[in-house]
Amino acid sequence: MADLHLVVDRAAGGLAGQIAREVREAVRSGRLVPGTRLPATRDLARDLGLSRGVVVEAYEQLVAEGVLDSRTGAGTRVAAGAGRQAVEQSPADREGRPHYGHRPTSPDLGLFPRQAWLAAVRHVLATLPNDALDYGDPGGVPALRRELAAYLGRVRAADASPDDVVVVTGVAQGLSLVVQTLVRDRGRGIVLAVEDPTSARQIPLLRRAGADIVPVPVDREGIVVEALPGDADAVVVTPAHQYPTGVVLSPARRAALIGWAARTGALVLEDDYDAEFRFDRDPVGCLQGLAPDRVVLAGSVSKALAPGLRLGWIAAPPRVARAVRLARGELDLGSPVLDQYALAHFIDAGAYDRHLRRMRREYRRRRDALAGALAEHLPWITVHGISAGLHLYAETGGGRDVDGLVRAARAAGLSAEAVTPAHGPRGLVIGFARLPAHRVTEAVRALAGDVRR
Incomplete structure (x- = not known):
């Protein structure tokens, strides 16, 4: 059984996300190889001084992503296909940037509850x-x-x-x-x-x-x-x-x-x-x-x-x-x-309800990350419709080139589409469901850089 060395900042919040990120990085770096058995959720929670529910949530997230495999009687292990190459691999465009889906309304299919x-x-x-x-x-x-x-x-x-x-x-x-x-x-x-x-x-x-x-x-x-x-x-x-x-x-x-x-x-x-x-x-x-x-x-x-x-x-x-x-x-x-x-x-x-509760937590994290990154790096974009759903609606104002912004967003790996109503100004839709929270800032910075050029 692996002895996990996880760094968790209680003051930063999002404890389950921090645990998932640490384990994911350990698999990516090769420190945890496929087949490695992880500590039981109760044991890891005790070691970290956290509630067991936080660790369960982190494990569930990684199981849904295919990083971990959990089976009754066999414990939780690093999944067979989750080596360094598999974890780092993501769809990419021709320039090598990660790409997170073509439809802004698509859910994260990697989180489908397969088990x-x-x-x-x-x-x-x-x-x-x-x-x-x-x-x-x-x-x-x-x-x-x-x-x-x-x-x-x-x-x-x-x-x-x-x-x-x-x-x-x-x-x-x-x-x-x-x-x-x-x-x-x-x-x-x-x-x-x-x-x-x-x-x-x-x-x-x-x-x-x-x-x-x-x-x-x-x-x-x-x-x-x-x-x-x-x-x-x-x-x-x-x-x-x-x-x-x-x-x-x-x-x-x-x-x-x-x-x-x-x-x-x-x-x-x-x-x-x-x-x-x-x-x-x-x-x-x-x-x-x-x-x-x-x-x-x-x-x-x-x-x-x-x-x-x-x-x-x-x-x-x-x-x-x-x-x-x-x-x-x-x-x-x-x-x-x-x-x-x-x-x-x-x-x-009850599996449908459990899955939806888990996905609401995850999509909210991704929504918060995207809205925050846009506010920081592209403050002239006004964001609407973020109280629910899998996408946000952005208005640019000032007669900006919406089609050009969509092309730049896609080049940065974001899932975006232009909106051209018969009544009112144009805007664009940006999806966040397939955009991992830890990749948001990178994608939005790339978009901001492309727009400035």
Whole structure:
């Protein structure tokens, strides 16, 4: 068993992060080689004079990164692939600078809870009856719909029964299917209001589904309800954490939006974007819980776990849920049942909640580091939307070249995109979820240097 020599500064705070950094550096330097067994969390905590929970958090972080491997009965060891080259290796651009992902909204896939997910899959394979592997309900297996209805009610204050929940591949498919059902019901293309600015990636999918897109401005309180077109059949909103500005829909606007939907008969399509990652308080309750007969709530595990799982859901009024379930059956017969059962068990066992708690702590550290570095090295950038989510929204002012700033940010290894709203000034989105806290200052200094040149 290795005798760890860790330097921890209690006055500096972030004790778990300090322990993780020290162990990571020991592996990087070769002082801890693959297969080396680390002290038990209780023993290390006693040696350092810290609580065991701090050490557990540090170990969990390193296990998630793949630096350590923890198995029942075998203790915690340096992972087989975590030698000097593996720990130092990171994606890089052509100039050799580390690169931390192309989409500012992407989660850190290196922190996917592989062991917990594997345990869920193993449980499912060991306990599922043979008939469960047949074609399932195209709306989702009952076990997952029950877990999602309970979870959304508990965490998001939603008002939905399992019959109101339809499992889809993600928010994009969920919204597209709702639009398709509205088009079929009305016998024509629909008028769909969207926030401005918004995610450009969803627009082609919604247009293909039959929507005529109308942008509606967003201000400091969220979507401007008074600007909604009177003939809109539906509106797509991100009230928990507007993309890209990060604004939370104010209580007054929430009430106004629900009132507008009741008067016009339109549907509100609520993209529950970034709702899991609130840093300053508990997550804001969803709109669907206030008006379940007028709001369709769409969510997924793409930000919480990984986009590649392709697991999402909608919670909709019964008539909409039935129509979407029918459309899903006509489209592709539903999602893979093994993955659905695995997610159901993952939620039921508490692993989903534990993972989200851990990721909130980590993403908050990265957010704080990025916001602080930008304030120090690029003080003319005004940062918004940092109370939640995986990205921040930056305004430059002074007519600066946003496209040039995005190119410089990417060259520095940051994940950045330009935002060009129909109403208001341009800005840019910078993601921090894949940016390790200890790499932030280096990346922002490189960006500042490029901008000065």
